[in-house]
Amino acid sequence: NAGVTQTPKFRILKIGQSMTLQCAQDMNHNYMYWYRQDPGMGLKLIYYSVGAGITDKGEVPNGYNVSRSTTEDFPLRLELAAPSQTSVYFCASRKDRADWYEQYFGPGTRLTVT
C-alpha cells in the first residue's frame, strides 16, 4: 500500500490564481480530512468527508472547496488564492471505527501565495 499520497509537494501561486491539491488513499478508508498547518498553531481542520459524495466543513473552511466522487480521492480546491492561504496542507484518512479512530497522514503540500 502507498498509504495517503499528496501532490504536488510544493507550489507557488500568485494572488488570485486557483489550484487543486490532490489527495489519494489506497486503504479503502471511508473518512478523509484536510488540515492546514501554520507555524506555532498546530493543525486546523478545513474540510472532511465521511464517504463518497458526503463532505462537511471543519474549523477553517473559508476560501476552500472539496469534493469526494470516489472513496480513494479527496481533492482540495483553492479558487482565489490569498497570502493568508500560505501554509502546509495535510490530507489524512481513517477506516470506520478501526484502530480507535487513528488517522493516517500524507506527506503534505507546501503552498506559498505571493
Next chain:
Amino acid sequence: AQSVTQLGSHVSVSEGALVLLRCNYSSSVPPYLFWYVQYPNQGLQLLLKYTSAATLVKGINGFEAEFKKSETSFHLTKPSAHMSDAAEYFCAVSGPGSARQLTFGSGTQLTVLP
C-alpha cells in the same frame, strides 16, 4: 467542544535525560487521545493512543503516556532522550460523532542537546 493545550512550545533536554512533554485536554465526551510526531519536512506519524483500555500507554521509540482523568492530562514521557527524538510533537483529542475529527494542540518542538 474539544480543546488541547500543550504547555511549552519548545523543550530542550540533554541526550540521556528524561523527556516530559505536557498535554491537557478538554472534551465533552470520554476522550480518545493521541500523540503524533513530525520530523522536519514530513507528515505526522502516530506515536501512541489512549482508547480507555489502560491508563498507561506505551508507544513506539520508547515513548509512553499516562492518562489522568482527574487532571485531564495525557503527558508524554521517555526515560532517556536520543538525538533522533528531536522533532515536533502534537497532542490531539478525538471529537464526538461519527466523523471523530481530531483537535490538535499547537505542538512542542523538542531539541536534544549532545
